[in-house]
Amino acid sequence: MRLRGDESRVDPLIRKNPFPFYRALREQQPVYYDPKLDVYLVSRYEDVETVLRDPVTFSLEHGYQDRYANGFVDELADIMNREGGGFVRDIIACDPPAHTRLRKLLDKAFTAHRVKTLEPRIRQIVVDLIEPIAGRGHADGMKDIGAPLTARVICEQLGFDFDEVGTERIARWTTALLAQIGRMQTHDEMLANAREMCELQNYIIPIIRARESEPREDMISDLVHARLDDEQNPTLSFAEKVSCVRAMLIAGNDTTAAAIANLLLVLATQPDLARRLHESADDDRFLTRFVEELLRLEPPSHGLFRTTTREVQLGGTRLPAFAQVCILFASANDDESQFPCSRQFDVTRGNVGKHLTFGAGIHRCIGAALAKMEIKVAAQEIIKRLDDIRLAIPLEEIAYLPTVATQTVMRLPLTFSRRA
Numbered sequence: 001m002r003l004r005g006d007e008s009r010v011d012p013l014i015r016k017n018p019f020p021f022y023r024a025l026r027e028q029q030p031v032y033y034d035p036k037l038d039v040y041l042v043s044r045y046e047d048v049e050t051v052l053r054d055p056v057t058f059s060l061e062h063g064y065q066d067r068y069a070n071g072f073v074d075e076l077a078d079i080m081n082r083e084g085g086g087f088v089r090d091i092i093a094c095d096p097p098a099h100t101r102l103r104k105l106l107d108k109a110f111t112a113h114r115v116k117t118l119e120p121r122i123r124q125i126v127v128d129l130i131e132p133i134a135g136r137g138h139a140d141g142m143k144d145i146g147a148p149l150t151a152r153v154i155c156e157q158l159g160f161d162f163d164e165v166g167t168e169r170i171a172r173w174t175t176a177l178l179a180q181i182g183r184m185q186t187h188d189e190m191l192a193n194a195r196e197m198c199e200l201q202n203y204i205i206p207i208i209r210a211r212e213s214e215p216r217e218d219m220i221s222d223l224v225h226a227r228l229d230d231e232q233n234p235t236l237s238f239a240e241k242v243s244c245v246r247a248m249l250i251a252g253n254d255t256t257a258a259a260i261a262n263l264l265l266v267l268a269t270q271p272d273l274a275r276r277l278h279e280s281a282d283d284d285r286f287l288t289r290f291v292e293e294l295l296r297l298e299p300p301s302h303g304l305f306r307t308t309t310r311e312v313q314l315g316g317t318r319l320p321a322f323a324q325v326c327i328l329f330a331s332a333n334d335d336e337s338q339f340p341c342s343r344q345f346d347v348t349r350g351n352v353g354k355h356l357t358f359g360a361g362i363h364r365c366i367g368a369a370l371a372k373m374e375i376k377v378a379a380q381e382i383i384k385r386l387d388d389i390r391l392a393i394p395l396e397e398i399a400y401l402p403t404v405a406t407q408t409v410m411r412l413p414l415t416f417s418r419r420a
């Protein structure tokens with residue numbers, strides 16, 4: 001593909017399959033001004049790492065907050081203040097020093113112990129979900145597997161009652177929140193999304209209040225009571241609690257559901273790989289490498305934003321102060337200088353875990369260990385039960401959510417048989 005300079009990440013054909021575009025960017029214009037998004041796309045591994053490791057020059061707070069709600073932030077705030085218990089920013093999306101304190105508080109809730117204790121429960125959730133589907137012969141990989149599985153796990157982890165919340169509501173809430181950072185939201189969509197965000201907050205606020213007075217064995221209780229003895233503000237304010245619970249619910253949901261759908265898509269389109277996964281389903285080392293390579297090849301987060309706080313040289317391009325930058329995680333993972341034959345699924349790569357799917361530096365994903373464990377357990381239990389997984393529609397007909405931030409399939413019709 002030869003770049004003319006008017007191509008955009010949001011062009012319909014590029015959205016469907018962005019990888020040829022990413023390659024052209026890396027080879028021809030590694031820091032490229034996208035005219036429709038009004039951002040610089042950063043495509044090479046090395047430059048993406050530079051941006052992630054310098055949170056002062058490349059501010060997440062500005063990149064994320066300045067264009068929050070795609071120009072409708074005041075109106076969104078009015079609606080939320082009137083009907084949703086208050087307008088609360090995504091507080092974790094901030095720069096140091098505020099981020100340092102918040103992240104330490106969040107880490108208190110996200111302990112290895114909490115993740116470990118979830119494993120047997122996650123396995124049970126996967127089995128309960130796949131068993132009834134296995135005999136049916138067909139399912140939607142997102143609607144019937146990825147979305148309900150992740151929604152159940154997230155409810156389990158946070159301490160929500162899944163039967164009360166349900167997959168569908170979590171999916172709607174997630175889409176509404178993601179739309180605020182996706183740069184494609186229209187005014188009508190903002191109004192519809194605002195209703196969803198109000199519903200979400202009206203649901204979580206009473207639960208947070210309840211855990212304040214009566215803690216339970218769950219992550220919301222850990223978060224609500226988290227304390228840092230060496231800080232001036234040692235506990236989370238109420239607004240911070242709402243924002244963090246909301247962030248946990250949403251950040252871990254769409255991304256992990258997309259990863260499970262990608263797992264199914266890979267199994268459906270690469271039968272040899274499905275066979276190898278089945279043969280090695282009890283080999284922990286193989287499974288770990290399989291999950292890392294899946295995350296490298298098909299990362300759920302394709303592009304997130306930063307703003308420059310000063311003039312800076314990046315990848316041979318001079319960026320002015322206050323320039324908007326989009327970090328293309330998916331392109332960095334596809335960079336041949338790091339990952340030879342990058343579009344090939346190769347579990348034997350020497351640097352299989354070196355991908356940037358969970359980011360890097362101070363904002364590196366707090367849920368990475370949980371997400372990897374969830375995908376691993378899902379891969380293991382799915383491949384033990386489903387055989388001959390096939391895509392029921394042509395590959396070109398797969399549609400993705402309208403957002404630059406993630407590459408999430410909307411529907412994934414599959415056929416399969418129950419493994420004998």
Ligand code: HEM
Pocket residue numbers: 060092093103247248249251252253255256259299300301304305329356357358359360362363364365366367368370371
């Ligand atoms: C496959 C699944 C997941 C992927 C691909 C993913 C991806 C990411 C990425 C790329 C970042 C860095 C954002 C940036 O630098 O701008 C991030 C941050 C974050 N993720 Fe995840 N994530 C996943 C699962 C989860 C889960 C399960 C949770 C929690 C339940 C979670 C919670 C968060 C939070 C709270 C942050 C912000 C951290 C900070 O700014 O300090 N994520 N995630």
